[in-house]
Amino acid sequence: MSSPQIETVTSGADKAKLAAAGLLVVGAVAVFYLLGKQDLWLRVLALLALMAAAVGVFFTSAQGKELIAFGQDATKELRKVVWPARQEATQMTLYVFAFVVVMALFLWLTDKSLEWVLYSLILGWK
Known part of the structure; x- marks a missing residue:
């Protein structure tokens, strides 16, 4: 019986990108609560901006690129389906x-x- 392959982050740059994305997510939540006395729209805007930055950083990593490729492959397969x-x-x-x-x-x-x-x-x- 073969053991399943485990994907790990091998590149130092990818580790840094994933760490930065994680820190941006934590920072987004922290900023949302630290701006508690500000208007809600400003807090939500800051949260969304930092979350968008985290997603952007994640998609520049190898795992993000693999996720994009998986989505593209899934879309190609979905087009092949014969719907009733x-x-x-x-x-x-x-x-x-x-x-x-x-x-x-x-x-x-x-x-x-x-x-x-x-x-x-x-x-x-x-």
Whole structure:
């Protein structure tokens, strides 16, 4: 059995970029609360600006570039999917609803039957 590969940050620059992104996120939250006496719009603006900077720094790292490549590959695969026609989707949805109703009735009947057998016939409770 092969062990799963673990991705680690190998480059010093990537470590610094990830650390900077983390510090920017912590700084964004800290600035939001430190500006507690300021207007809400200013606090939110500062929070969003620092978070955007953190995202920007993250996407310049190797992991950020891998994430972007993964998103692009996922989009390509999504374009290859053959989606059902509207009539087929509606028909399958109705089949699912009908199955759920039938299963609900079956489970309700099973529950009531077991309740009747146990409480009325075996225990004699009324």
